[in-house]
Amino acid sequence: MHMLIIGAAGMLGRKLAARVAADGGIEGRPVNALTLVDAVPAIAPAAFAGTVTVETLDLSVPAAAARCVAGRPDVIVHLAAIVSGEAERDFETGYRINLDGTRLLLEAIRAAHLDSGYRPRLVFSSSIAVFGAPFPEVIGDEFFTTPLTSYGTQKAIGELLLSDYSRRGFIDGIAIRLPTICIRPGTPNAAASGFFSNILREPLVGRQAVLPVSEDVRHWHASPRAAVRFMIRAATMDLTPLGWRRTLSLPGLSATVGEQIAALRRVAGDRAVGLIRREPDETIARIVAGWPANFAATRARALGFVAESSFDEIIRVHIEDELGGNLVAA
């Protein structure tokens, strides 16, 4: 099987490529060719027996999408996006990459379909940013999309296009709304959601972290490992049961900041928790208040998508995957 990852240089793209390389396939189906596309050079995963092709492309340049599908990949995982904050600051770039880029990809596939009957599996990473407050206590699978960011708007449009192109038979597509990824590896960044990861990742290695909101703030989380599992499931499962409702809100863990901190205490002790410094930030508190915090995800659960069930588990996954299985004493 030939697999194409667009957005392969990002955190999830790298983890997905590494997983596929390590397993030599996805859910038992061998992958012998891997094409990694990103606007910046992606790094080929180590220890992959098949062919790896790395392409550095801007998806919003018309020829780029045709080049992506020139090798007729069987499975395409489309993760490339201008992130939320940047799409909000730069209206034009957000629409150019997140909307036009996605549409150009769909059109390149359609052109190949009309030419030769090509019809790949397309996994589109959408986001809970398609939802905008106010919300019910638990958001059901049939709740409407009223995004409060341009990024969320562009993702919601991508979902609609993907369903229509699937219904028309040009692709076999599925859009998956990922929870916020926690614990995100790397270093603290300026994203408004960054603190959800920072307050766990930094104390786990003895560093201070800033908490800008109160402990009763609730959010929707899944680990990077769960996200990779979601993408692989979406890439391989039979999509017939979805009908033409090709978008799934994925399972996650609904937890408060207080619950995150209690889990940190259980796993790493009081000294780790003592590294969290409270610095209330009105702006971040207001942004976060507009985010969804709890989903039923009934359809996705019934289709076999599984997330973590506790923050203890999310922390353990981080220790295993990012810290070599060992907790450095704080």
Next chain:
Amino acid sequence: MHMLIIGAAGMLGRKLAARVAADGGIEGRPVNALTLVDAVPAIAPAAFAGTVTVETLDLSVPAAAARCVAGRPDVIVHLAAIVSGEAERDFETGYRINLDGTRLLLEAIRAAHLDSGYRPRLVFSSSIAVFGAPFPEVIGDEFFTTPLTSYGTQKAIGELLLSDYSRRGFIDGIAIRLPTICIRPGTPNAAASGFFSNILREPLVGRQAVLPVSEDVRHWHASPRAAVRFMIRAATMDLTPLGWRRTLSLPGLSATVGEQIAALRRVAGDRAVGLIRREPDETIARIVAGWPANFAATRARALGFVAESSFDEIIRVHIEDELGGNLVAA
């Protein structure tokens, strides 16, 4: 006030222009300039004291949108669309007009906004085709959009763009999901929904009509007069109460074909009803089964949108507006 109607040669565009011309304004605000845009020449309404400009433009040609807003209309009513059946037959034309055309219009307004702070009221005619079966018995205001046609997909995307451009401050926009317009004046056409009008309009003037579905088929209706009232309300009301949820499912009358026929019998007698010829058509029955039939429309009703409350009333409106107030004996 300067008002622009895009899609002004269509049935609703003509009726809206005629209404504005006859009243000299909308809801008490004088209109002194009317620009009528369509792909085919629109006809200037009679007896309008202000200036009428007729432009024949294809909205999907880039310069066309800039030309539409060159006169900086205060209110824009965007009705232009490739209709459902045609957008389904011709994928590319549907996307070119219904998606690209709408986006080019929004982008032309944004360019004028960035240039001079221009920010018009934009009324976008959406459709209940944004919904796809299966449905709850009554569709609430927060039900999700899972269209089963490319037309419905394009309208749902238009709604999302309109909300984002409003939130960004480029327009003051509202999308209104019109019920099926009944009784549609004119002659029987090939649209799958045509029979809902045909079985009333034709017998009212002594002509036969074909009924291709059973009498228990339920659908969602409003008269052309109500549709014009909806557009004028949307063009003038304060949109602040909508927040950034700028799309409204409008009120209508949920009625079965049997209820339509009973109303025809009450208004025009048995002989009129006898002109309805039953010719079951599996294809039409299957298409219609996928359409929504009943909405709560709670928000729109609270905001003062009012539709007819019986088919007797819908038929009386047709007799007044299309038959000069007189029923020709069948």
